[in-house]
Amino acid sequence: MNTPTVGKPLTRVDGRLKVTGAATYAAEFQRPQLAYGTLIQSAIANGHVVKLDTSAAKSAPGVVAILTRENTPGFKPYPDDLTKKGAPGENRMPLQDDEVHYAGQHLGVVVAETFEQATYAASLVRVTYQAQSPIIDLPDQRAANTATTPEKFIGREDLQVKRGDADGALAGAAHKIDATYSTPVENHNPIETYSTTAEWEAADRLLVHECTRGIKQLQRILAACFGLPVEHIRIICPFIGGAFGSKGFQWSQTLLAAAAARLLQRPVKLTFSRSQMFDSAGQRAQTEQHFTVGADKNGKLVALRHATTTHSSPISEYTEPCGNMSRMLYSCPNVDVTHRLVKLNLTSPCPMRAPGECPGVFALECAMDEIAHETGIDPVEFRLRNYADRDEHQNRPWSMKNLRECYERGADKFGWSKRNQKPASMRGRDGSQIGFGMATAIYPAAQQKAGATATLNQDGTVVVRSATHEIGTGTYTAMSQFAADTLGLPVEKIRFELGDSAFPVAPNNGGSWLTASVGPAVIGACGELKKKVLDQFGHWPNERELSSLSAPIRSEFTSEPNKEERGKFSFFSYGAIFVEVHVDIFGQTRVKRATGVYDVGRMINPKLARSQIMGGLLFAISTALFEATIPDQATGRVVNSNLAEYHVAVHADAPPEFDIDFIDKPDPHMPDLGARGIGEIGITGAPAAVANAIFHATGKRVRNLPITPDKLI
Amino acid sequence: MNPFTYSRVVDPNEAVTGIAAKPQGKFLGGGTNLIDLMKMGVETPDALIDINRLPLAQIEELPDNKGVRVGAMVRNSDLAEHALIRSRYPVLSEALLSGASPQLRNMATVGGNLLQRTRCYYFYDPAFPACNKRNPGSSCGAIDGYNRIHAILGQSEQCIATHPSDMCVALAALDAIVRVRGPKGEREIPFADFHRLPGNTPQRDTNLEHDELIEYVDLPAIPFASRSHYLKVRDRASYAFALVSVAAALDFDSSKKIKAARIALGGVAHKPWRANAAEKKLIGQPADEKTFRAAGEAELAAAKGYKHNSFKIELAKRAIVRALTTLGGMA
């Protein structure tokens, strides 16, 4: 028997491939006879196309085809479940009419022998529009006319929730705050831009290389839109260079690349430029969140009202679910959570890292800081006084909750007791203002159906397969660990394969549910394999026995969430995050220290886990201080659609060290390993911790992100 | 990117003859700005003349203690790290190191840095219909648009763009001289006359002619520049253009009163902004916060902000005070 690897800080099994450049990303697949596509995009944000003149583009060197509304075949509609109310992605089929709903909308594709030729030719396309002034701002009256109050988030979570009588309780509250927080549009900006290579292997068989974290979903989308059986579509995606919520759902470029490839009868590659990452396939919606919170004289919450206004594009219903955690993070008898959706002429929003929870918990945790300040109670103490011992929204016990320990250990490690409660009371030697801030982190621990196969080969290796994804989080590694431990083999004997639609079902990679979903499938398949092998040999076969195997031994397993358990308990991961900021006389904020303690169930691989949280915290610093996609008011075009002007945190913005710690107790109600998700939680709460620290440093409460120098001087 | 021809020259005269024959042609330095703009379709040269092999990559002392001569092809990182620069003109070294990223500084040349174009969003993306600098007569998209990074001094109704360079702010404070070669021979352009204010011709950033090649930048000897400093305020800790920056040098007399001052501001105007009014205020005064604040107030008296950039006015004053305080502390 080998010693188990779960719980050990294994280095990524695909690390060498990545650092040597040998890992093949979507845009790097070369196909015979490949042609290159470039998008033709709308310069206006609202109106319609009157004329699309491609004459000059057609005669440009190297051009082989131009796909526009005129020569595009009618696509069949997207699968129903993907366009039902509130679903992310777009419900309008591309190139089916002349309407323009946002700047950058795809109006066609120019295909040429080289990428450069295609790009140049696309610049020669002349489009005439009938333009209307775009609706860009949440408060715009024309936007208000489109307002709705959606009932559910992607058909799942309740978006309008009432418990008790918030109005009544507020009227009698000893302490009250009333504040509006806002968060801007943000873009995912993974380093790898979108890329699709579509190739028709036969008139009715389509092969697609694309960076997608929804292999099975994309397969279904293409099958539906081209009217083909699902198994006639093959999607390949062994590596994804980051996603953060992008690279899922239905966007038009995959259909356009496939349609162009069909028209041309040759493979077509369509890769986004950086600026297209800002207008072509999803972003985080802006939000405006109004909080009214009441507490009694002992600092016990009596009422919490959280009213969110957010937007979608005219061709999507996706709603950023900001209020979900406000329903239950704290114990409070009177809760009122609402969501209001308006339509703006901005790129269709979709999930971005911790959709809803990131902006929502930012606002919630700032509101808690404000009411704690109002009542004169230390922010950690305030949270402990309002600790929820059960999920008051679903009225269920937690599957497991060690948040109290997170607060206590975090405060201790950080040195929270050295905090002078008075704002603007601490100064550094260089004259900068020093602030300590904290917040709670929380993220749901979901699980989905997933399958895997395991095959023992004559050479003694075991190949495990599932149609899951590697977005950089460490799927190859964690799944190899599960397989190795289940079989009692060294990790080197395992080859985990993913990223192929021919493999067994796996869910979209999102919601931090990958490990908890695919893990049990891998463990199940390997368990079955082991049983089969032991049945046959009575022991694990040696080399000689293996080489005499007439055929590989194979097993398959599909795991499903335990409905009964999931209905009985409420599943979340938690954390407490503490930061120290320094703010100078120019309003420049630097995060000097960050301590986070997280309760995410059992640690599968502490090294990967730490990296996930560190990435989340960097993202959170970025969210708090830098990130904002800014549309021009007159035209609706993004003004800062590049990485020089859209700021994400760089190395110099990171604190010298992240002090990250885990409770590391298995959740008894999570299947097999007791591991909950660990992707998105890092970005929740932490932006509020930074904002709260800035308040503590300066006495200035900035409620609209990002907190740039102009807001502090 | 539009189609263009590419050629490489090894001799400055060849470069000048080459560019004179190509009215739409451009020199290619490090390419860190030009290639970007070509990809965006903002610059559409029909010919690139690569000047990377010109023998203009030296940094040398001028005879008779006249200062230091810097070749136009010297890379920003080499200039920043050069011993002569670090000891005699620390402000220049600090300015360079505060700019861009190590990779960009390794490519960027002195000539190219002088001629880098504004980062105004509306200029950078030709899909915006209005930009007088890119398309004269099309109006200014920024003046009523998003203008957080725009000018507060010396702007015109036609253009409120800023010059983005850090290096040039230091050069403005140091009274550098730009030495150029054209078809008719060589000429010298004092730094203050190199970049232009927008006025009615925002399409022209500088007074360099199309067929002129920058060969050198001369740094005059300024003994007190060994006590000089560059301060940059920005949105993130690195890899961001200046919201506001200050290049400054101070000289003191025996009674610790200010004898001479050189101050230039970045991020505030269409050109590196020499702060003459502030300098005047300082002469003969003690080096204290009150003096520095008065200098800042004097310089910014004429400043005008727009919807998103008015904060730069106070920011610039504070930056002047802080930069001068730092230098005062070295006295």
Ligand SMILES: Cc1cc2nc3c(=O)[nH]c(=O)nc-3n(C[C@H](O)[C@H](O)[C@H](O)COP(=O)(O)OP(=O)(O)OC[C@H]3O[C@@H](n4cnc5c(N)ncnc54)[C@H](O)[C@@H]3O)c2cc1C
């Ligand atoms: C992401 C990013 C961030 C940046 N951040 C900063 C920053 O914080 N601070 C800062 O100051 N800069 C910053 N820069 C700008 C950078 O400094 C400039 O791009 C660089 O200095 C340009 O030099 P180059 O040699 O690459 O010029 P090129 O791009 O090669 O040329 C620029 C122009 O100069 C002309 N030219 C070049 N050499 C000569 C010559 N000898 N004679 C005549 N004409 C010539 C070219 O024809 C062209 O028009 C940043 C750039 C990027 C891309």
Ligand code: SF4
């Ligand atoms: S500020 Fe200058 S560069 Fe910017 S849009 Fe106006 S004219 Fe163009």
